[in-house]
Amino acid sequence: MSTFLNVIGSYILMEDDALIDAKDLLKVIAVDIMTTTADIFDGEETKQIDLPEIPLLNFELENGKNFIMTNIPLYIAIDIVRKLSGIEKQDSRLSLAEIIPELCVIKKVIIDSIVPFSTAYQATVEITLEGFSETVNFQMIPSHATLLALLSDAPIYVSKFVITDDDNEMVEK
Secondary structure (H helix, E strand, C coil), X not given: CCCCCEEECCEEECCCCCEEEHHHEEEEEEEXXXXXXXXXXXXXXXXXXXXXXXXXXXXXXXXXXXXXXXXXXXHHHHHHHHHHHCCCCCCCCCCHHHHHHHHEEEEEEEEEEECCXXXXXXXXXXXXXXXXXXEEEEEXXXXXXXXXXXXXXXXXXXXXXXXXXXXXXXXXX
């Protein structure tokens, strides 16, 4: 079942009637892809096992802090890097992420909740279909929603609800 958010004044009404004050949203002023490598040690030995790099998505927030998400799908990370770097792809075929902005207007993306019983974030994407005036909200995987926002030049926000003080790295699934 899809969860919809409705904007009421300066509040966001969630499906369970909980209100998120719009003042509790932090605007993302920069997005960057970083990588990390997991190091595994075998017992007491210090022999390191090399693993592939893991993409991270770093959001620089308007309050000067960073919000980091881990386990970003590699193909999404590559598309985000392409967009941020201005690199044109050689393939003329459109991906799903590239065709969606052709069919609708991405108004904004809000990383606003955590999927119940998990450590995965969830984002709300506010869109208007071409030719319509009504705005519709959909829940998405945040990295996919971020790519849509970047392709559409739409603003990205992070709810203070999902940010922890010291360790905000949660797994995106």
